[in-house]
Amino acid sequence: DGGITQSPKYLFRKEGQNVTLSCEQNLNHDAMYWYRQDPGQGLRLIYYSQIVNDFQKGDIAEGYSVSREKKESFPLTVTSAQKNPTAFYLCASRRTGGTGELFFGEGSRLTVL
Amino acid sequence: GDSVTQMEGPVTLSEEAFLTINCTYTATGYPSLFWYVQYPGEGLQLLLKATKADDKGSNKGFEATYRKETTSFHLEKGSVQVSDSAVYFCALTAGSGGSNYKLTFGKGTLLTVNP
Numbered sequence: 001d002g003g004i005t006q007s008p009k010y011l012f013r014k015e016g017q018n019v020t021l022s023c024e025q026n027l028n029h030d031a032m033y034w035y036r037q038d039p040g041q042g043l044r045l046i047y048y049s050q051i052v053n054d055f056q057k058g059d060i061a062e063g064y065s066v067s068r069e070k071k072e073s074f075p076l077t078v079t080s081a082q083k084n085p086t087a088f089y090l091c092a093s094r095r096t097g098g099t100g101e102l103f104f105g106e107g108s109r110l111t112v113l
Numbered sequence: 114g115d116s117v118t119q120m121e122g123p124v125t126l127s128e129e130a131f132l133t134i135n136c137t138y139t140a141t142g143y144p145s146l147f148w149y150v151q152y153p154g155e156g157l158q159l160l161l162k163a164t165k166a167d168d169k170g171s172n173k174g175f176e177a178t179y180r181k182e183t184t185s186f187h188l189e190k191g192s193v194q195v196s197d198s199a200v201y202f203c204a205l206t207a208g209s210g211g212s213n214y215k216l217t218f219g220k221g222t223l224l225t226v227n228p
Contacts, residue, residue, distance in 0.1 A: 006156075033215065042202065042220035043157075050214070058215070090156055094214070099164050100145050100206045102216055104156035 002027045004105035006091050011110045013078075013085075021076045021108045023091035031094040032074035033102060036060060036087045043090065049074055050096075078110060086112045115140045119203045119219035126193055126226050134188040134222050136177075136203035144205040146170075146179055146186040147216070151200045160188075160201070193226045200224070 004025045013019045025032065031050050035043040045058030049068040063082025068074055078085045088109050092102040120135040138144065145164045149157040161170030166181035175190045186203060203219040 004156075031214070035218075040220065043218040045215060048215055092157075099162060100214065100216070101147055101159050101162055102157075104149075104158070106156045107154075 004091055004093055004103060006089075006105035006108050009106065009108060011108060013110065013112055015112055016080045018077055018079050019110065021078070021089055021091075021110070023074045023076065023105060024072055025074075025091075025093045025103075025105075026072060027093055027095070027103060028071070029093035029103070030071070030096045032068070033092040033094070034058075034064075034066065034074070034076045035090045035092065037090060037107075038087050046076065046089075085110055115144070115205060115217045117203050117205055117217055117219035119201075119222055121220075122223040124222060124224045126224070128195055128226055128228050129192045130226075132188070132190040132193045132197075132224070134201055134203075134224070136186045136188065136219060138184050138186065138203075138205050140184075140205055143181075146177070147204040148175070148177055148186070148188050149202040149204060149218075151202065151221070153199075157202065193224075195226045195228055198224055198226045 007022045033048040034046040044060050046064050047066040049055035065077045090107050091105045094102050116139045118137050147162045148160040150160045151157045161172040163170040163179035169178045177186050177188045200221045200223050202221045204216045
């Protein structure tokens with residue numbers, strides 16, 4: 001079955017460490033997104049990519065980095081510059097054209113110890 | 114810029130009660146509108162959508178009508194079940210399908226249905 005796979009589901013890190021969250025999709029979608037979810041704040045866009053080798057900053061890109069070397073993959077690195085990284089991270093993809101809905105992965109919960 | 118405002122929760126109902134979750138939006142142009150649902154510990158799932166004024170989206174007993182005159186997309190269900198307990202997000206598109214295309218979400222409404 002087609003879908004979006006995020007890993008790991010749970011991740012713990014010490015302050016000062018960089019961590020990378022994986023996102024893989026086999027839906028053949030061109031566009032991919034990373035959102036951050038915090039209690040009471042809904043979803044906030046971190047980065048998005050409309051095509052391979054290109055990506056744009058979202059609303060809260062500071063302290064994060066991404067790459068898009070393959071259509072299927074859009075990993076997110078949470079760097080030590082991110083001051084409050086503990087959150088639930090959601091990856092999504094979208095088919096170009098159509099009505100524009102996003103398809104989401106199951107999420108990754110990052111906790112900074 | 115584009116924005117979505119939905120009623121704050123939490124909303125607590127008894128099984129078989131009527132549900133309304135209000136959603137209003139601000140957008141340029143003619144956005145598409147969506148409701149997503151998130152069960153505990155999971156990602157978001159598309160519940161329903163509407164792409165133009167007066168369209169009604171429906172799925173699993175939930176309905177929402179795209180009202181351009183009131184810039185609203187309220188979610189309704191006639192008889193909720195315990196299994197409907199989740200967080201519900203209203204969302205709209207921004208951009209027109211090109212390089213700036215993205216979804217803007219409301220803050221979410223937590224629904225708890227008691228037996």
